[in-house]
Amino acid sequence: DVVMTQSPLSLPVTLGQPASISCRSSQSLVYSDGNTYLNWFQQRPGQSPRRLIYKVSNRDSGVPDRFSGSGSGTDFTLKISRVEAEDVGVYYCMQGTHWPWTFGQGTKVEIK
Amino acid sequence: EVQLVESGGGLVQPGGSLRLSCAASGFTFSSYAMHWVRQAPGKGLEYVSAISSNGGSTYYANSVKGRFTISRDNSKNTLYLQMGSLRAEDMAVYYCARADGYSHDYWGQGTLVTVSS
Numbered sequence: 001d002v003v004m005t006q007s008p009l010s011l012p013v014t015l016g017q018p019a020s021i022s023c024r025s026s027q028s029l030v031y032s033d034g035n036t037y038l039n040w041f042q043q044r045p046g047q048s049p050r051r052l053i054y055k056v057s058n059r060d061s062g063v064p065d066r067f068s069g070s071g072s073g074t075d076f077t078l079k080i081s082r083v084e085a086e087d088v089g090v091y092y093c094m095q096g097t098h099w100p101w102t103f104g105q106g107t108k109v110e111i112k
Numbered sequence: 113e114v115q116l117v118e119s120g121g122g123l124v125q126p127g128g129s130l131r132l133s134c135a136a137s138g139f140t141f142s143s144y145a146m147h148w149v150r151q152a153p154g155k156g157l158e159y160v161s162a163i164s165s166n167g168g169s170t171y172y173a174n175s176v177k178g179r180f181t182i183s184r185d186n187s188k189n190t191l192y193l194q195m196g197s198l199r200a201e202d203m204a205v206y207y208c209a210r211a212d213g214y215s216h217d218y219w220g221q222g223t224l225v226t227v228s229s
Contacts, residue, residue: 037214041157048207048219049149049157060217092157096214100171103157 002027002095006104012112019080021107023093028073030097037096040069040078043106044089052091053078085111114138114218116208121223128198128227134191134208134220142166142186145211148193150204151222158204161193162211176202195225203227 003026013019029036040053051060053069056076066081080087088111093104120132134146148160161182162171170182181194191208205224209216 031214035214039215041216048221049216050219051215051217054215054217090156094157094215100159100162100173101214102159106156 001100002029002098002102004093004095004102004104006091006093006107009105009107011107011109013080013083013109014112015085016082019083019087019109021078021091021093021109023071023076023078023104025074025076025095027098029076029095030073036072038069038071038076039094039096040067041092041094042087042089043092044086047089049092080109083109083111114210116210116218116220118206118208118220118223121206121225123226123228124198125229126199126227129194129196130198130225132193132195132206132208132223132225134193136189136191136208136210139210141184141189146184146191147209147211147216148182148191148206149209149216149219150202150206152201152204155204160206163191198225198227200227 005024007022036056038056041049042052043049052063057069068079090106090108092106115137117135124130145164147162150160163182167184179197183192205222207222208220210218
């Protein structure tokens with residue numbers, strides 16, 4: 001199975017400051033169709049996961065533009081340009097290129 | 113509006129069985145693969161099982177293979193997970209999620225399965 005490794009696992013941030021989460025895969029996530037199926041999910045406390053980003057950099061409907069995704073191959077990043085209080089929660093990367101799909105361990109974002 | 117509503121969770125003894133259901137609405141259920149993902153208390157997300165849109169193909173994580181069975185009834189817009197020989201390590205919130213090809217675009221609210229004597 002493809003191993004997804006996130007860092008850091010805990011990220012204290014100051015309101016209004018940027019935040020960045022790294023996700024690395026044990027194999028390239030480029031699929032045979034040329035797409036890279038790397039996704040980011042947000043899980044707020046007590047809620048279900050919610051997809052933020054699909055195929056590396058595409059924001060889902062309703063996702064604020066302060067969230068952005070980038071990367072290629074095996075290295076990916078989720079950035080929050082200015083952290084707001086509602087961004088507190090755990091963020092997971094997930095690959096959908098190789099079966100079975102696999103998740104990263106999660107990065108807990110909290111306010112300093 | 114896409115909705116996924118899980119039910120069937122509860123307290124079960126080790127070795128027992130439970131059937132989870134996920135009622136879908138707001139989309140053409142028969143056009144989508146569906147997945148079960150679980151989250152143990154305080155832990156991350158773990159893939160459990162998947163089923164193709166017509167039910168012809170299924171997948172199980174090694175941790176549940178031979179004990180869990182995924183199925184669906186497209187006439188009822190419902191996804192199921194039959195769980196047997198339950199262990200303490202199966203205790204988790206179980207989410208059903210719609211697969212839009214290579215990701216999960218919608219998730220249910222989850223149902224809690226507690227395995228304890």
